Amino acid sequence: MGRKTVCSKDGLNKGAWTPVEDKMLLDYLKIHGEGKWSNIVRETGVKRCGKSCRLRWMSYLRPDIKRGNFSDDEEDLIIRMHKLLGNRWSLIAGRLPGRTDNDIKNYWHTSIAKKARGKPKVDRKQSGAASNLKNQSTIESHCTTGVVPAATASQENSDQDHQLSVAMPQFTTSNLQYESSSKGLASGREDNSSDIMMYYDYMDDFSKILDSDFTDMPKSYETESPSKGLASGGEDSSSNSMMYYDYMEDFSKILDSDFTEFSGIHDIISTGPHSNNTDAVNGDHHDVSSNGCKSRETTEFPEKLLESDHWSGNKCGLADQGFDFMSLLSFLDSTDDEWTADASGTKVL
DNA sequence: AAAATGATCAACCGCCCTTAG
């Protein structure tokens, strides 16, 4: 709403942090812990806004930050996660302990994208080049991540996306229909001749699974043939996660795949009675929708899906607590022919 | 040797959501 940014106050330092500032921040955090970032400015004399302090801590000073090159495993995971989630760096970072969203974002733009274009990343340290960066702490960091120069980033993205058609994620921007930075459609893979659309809302739910530690799945949801079951809302819709253990197993298989054959997921998770139930999709992220769904936690799911026995009560709430692989697969397997534009121009199934 | 170009990375910006008062 045009609110002034917290960091726009006069008298605050900007740019690279100095070792002295780092020490002041660390000293404060040692005593008071994280949070209340704005207090740091008042109580320590650090001439930085709270937001800047938080960023410095989160992406640099935190003791569990992992330095050094990304391993092949890490890179592989980043690629696969990006294929699923797009540029949701914080979610991807959540699956890579010690790596920050900024690191991964930089790494994606510099190394992975470059490799995809056939230009392997140059390791400046290994090639003997000392990276004498902006300040002492930077020198000490031995970070190896990076970001493509902004002036060329978008242009490169479109180029690389095209060139990544075989093995790399296909999240292009050409067919996105954004209403805001966090609401809208993400393109899926290029499958044969067509792009398909996936709603971010589905990705939100997917993300929650990725974000979980998979340890507290209720055994009570096991069935006779658990691996065939639908991730469903249960009787108690208040708190339990609605996924079957076996889905987690299946999910691991999916994560271990290269995602180049989404149809292969059908071999892992059998098509249930809902495999073709995706009739209409009304992703609703942040605004209050006609059915009362609001905020990023809620998702309005396809009508036919909601008519099934697996859903009950308020569809917003249940949609939030469960995740339906089959509806996702329907999206992934759909073709352009199955999509039509609704009144607002948004493509729907 | 110097200038131009490319690569890297920390930090900033602006938007959005959550929460406290």
Add this chain to the structure above:
DNA sequence: TCTAAGGGCGGTTGATCATTT
């Protein structure tokens, strides 16, 4: 219920160094 501050996130920028011309 409203408002502002705090916090989180993705996109972008600018400083710096390496490499190429």
